[in-house]
Amino acid sequence: MVRRVADRDDGCMSTEGTTGSFSDQLHDLWRTRPIRLPAHGHIAGVAAGIGHRYGIDPVLVRVAFVVSTIFGGAGIVLYLACWLLLSKPGDQVSPAESLLGRGQSSQSGTKTVVLLVALAIAASTLGPIGVGMGGSGLISFALMLGGLWLLYQRRPIPPALPAGVPQTVAGFPVTPFQTAPTAAYPGQPYTGYSAYTPYTRLPDHYEPESEPASESGAAPDRPTVPTDPVAATSPEPTPPAWDPLGVAPFAWDLPEPARAPELPAELPRKPRSRFTSVVLGLAVLAAAAATGVWAATGAEWLTPARIGGVALAVIGAGLLVGAFLRRGYGLLVVGFPLAGFVILSSIIGPLNWDGSKVGQHTWTPRSMGELTAVYEGTAGDFTVDLRQLDLTENREMRLDGTFGNYTVIVPENMNVRTDCSVVGGTTDCIGDGFVDGGADGTSGPVLDLKVDNKFGEVRVYRG
Numbered sequence: 001m002v003r004r005v006a007d008r009d010d011g012c013m014s015t016e017g018t019t020g021s022f023s024d025q026l027h028d029l030w031r032t033r034p035i036r037l038p039a040h041g042h043i044a045g046v047a048a049g050i051g052h053r054y055g056i057d058p059v060l061v062r063v064a065f066v067v068s069t070i071f072g073g074a075g076i077v078l079y080l081a082c083w084l085l086l087s088k089p090g091d092q093v094s095p096a097e098s099l100l101g102r103g104q105s106s107q108s109g110t111k112t113v114v115l116l117v118a119l120a121i122a123a124s125t126l127g128p129i130g131v132g133m134g135g136s137g138l139i140s141f142a143l144m145l146g147g148l149w150l151l152y153q154r155r156p157i158p159p160a161l162p163a164g165v166p167q168t169v170a171g172f173p174v175t176p177f178q179t180a181p182t183a184a185y186p187g188q189p190y191t192g193y194s195a196y197t198p199y200t201r202l203p204d205h206y207e208p209e210s211e212p213a214s215e216s217g218a219a220p221d222r223p224t225v226p227t228d229p230v231a232a233t234s235p236e237p238t239p240p241a242w243d244p245l246g247v248a249p250f251a252w253d254l255p256e257p258a259r260a261p262e263l264p265a266e267l268p269r270k271p272r273s274r275f276t277s278v279v280l281g282l283a284v285l286a287a288a289a290a291t292g293v294w295a296a297t298g299a300e301w302l303t304p305a306r307i308g309g310v311a312l313a314v315i316g317a318g319l320l321v322g323a324f325l326r327r328g329y330g331l332l333v334v335g336f337p338l339a340g341f342v343i344l345s346s347i348i349g350p351l352n353w354d355g356s357k358v359g360q361h362t363w364t365p366r367s368m369g370e371l372t373a374v375y376e377g378t379a380g381d382f383t384v385d386l387r388q389l390d391l392t393e394n395r396e397m398r399l400d401g402t403f404g405n406y407t408v409i410v411p412e413n414m415n416v417r418t419d420c421s422v423v424g425g426t427t428d429c430i431g432d433g434f435v436d437g438g439a440d441g442t443s444g445p446v447l448d449l450k451v452d453n454k455f456g457e458v459r460v461y462r463g
Contacts, residue, residue: 047062
């Protein structure tokens with residue numbers, strides 16, 4: 001099988017067709033991966049590089065990242081991964097490969113480590129969010145990778161980099177080819193680079209120069225023989241560089257063509273700022289100090305959400321200061337996942353992983369003395385069966401949960417008033433907000449039942 005290959009601007013080769021084996025196509029997909037274009041994008045140039053590589057609008061790429069971030073959180077994970085695995089024009093390798101010692105990258109090692117930490121945090125939140133939203137995290141992750149594969153099948157050969165972007169060969173920058181200025185043809189003074197263009201008008205015919213007349217005005221009767229043998233012969237005019245074959249001697253007096261304009265020199269890079277690293281370090285120290293206070297004092301109000309909020313407050317202050325200094329944009333990469341963690345942990349609250357509150361449990365009180373005011377569960381299936389209970393007085397009962405299914409079964413004629421709530425899931429409760437007395441009416445004692453769950457299902461029914 002023969003496949004035509006084409007050179008890539010960074011020195012790699014790419015096949016025109018995708019008729020090889022699946023492993024070969026995966027290898028070619030990695031070898032011809034996009035190059036980040038920070039000068040053409042907003043954050044690290046990931047979307048701009050992907051759009052240029054596969055010939056699509058970068059706005060569509062950004063929309064895909066945002067949508068997949070909202071539905072499951074896969075977009076932020078893939079964006080950070082692309083930031084780490086895609087190189088920048090002029091770099092030998094990507095930031096992740098540079099951290100492993102495989103080449104040089106213009107990105108600092110500190111920034112790469114921060115991105116790796118942010119990627120780990122974002123990846124850790126991908127699983128629970130995806131499960132809580134019906135697996136949308138894994139679905140959006142698979143759809144994004146599938147879209148990348150289809151884009152590669154559509155355009156397997158990478159195009160040339162945009163104008164003004166330093167070209168690379170095997171990761172090394174290439175300087176534009178420069179030619180030395182050409183002198184004029186012999187006998188003419190050096191004029192440098194003239195304005196000769198293909199539109200310069202040439203003479204219609206060739207007119208040889210006339211010989212100078214003698215001082216008396218009359219032509220000599222006979223030719224004079226030169227006495228100096230060297231002066232007797234004059235050198236033949238040499239054709240200029242643009243006419244090496246000498247086929248147009250009538251145009252040899254024209255100036256040399258102007259050389260191609262040089263590419264503009266790359267602007268000097270600004271010195272790197274340590275503002276982002278300093279703010280992240282302060283955020284880590286603040287979170288560590290709060291954790292130390294919780295470990296030393298056992299303060300219940302220092303929940304994971306509040307500890308994360310301390311770090312988020314430091315990052316927010318850094319963003320506020322950086323807005324005036326025009327620095328610290330990298331804090332957004334850590335701020336968004338951390339904000340998601342704080343919001344999620346605030347909704348869930350502190351988790352109690354006691355064995356009695358995890359798994360499948362059923363409580364069956366048979367008397368008023370066995371009826372407990374509060375039943376709790378963390379994750380699993382929990383059921384309170386009241387069918388054997390004879391309610392003799394007004395009572396209140398609460399069932400609190402975090403993850404899973406929580407069910408209360410009441411007798412046919414028990415008077416109940418329910419208050420069911422769930423953050424993410426479904427509820428199916430009788431007497432929600434009013435007294436439901438069953439078949440014999442609402443006379444008699446009433447059981448006020450409150451069921452609160454974060455993620456899952458809540459049910460109250462008669463059995």
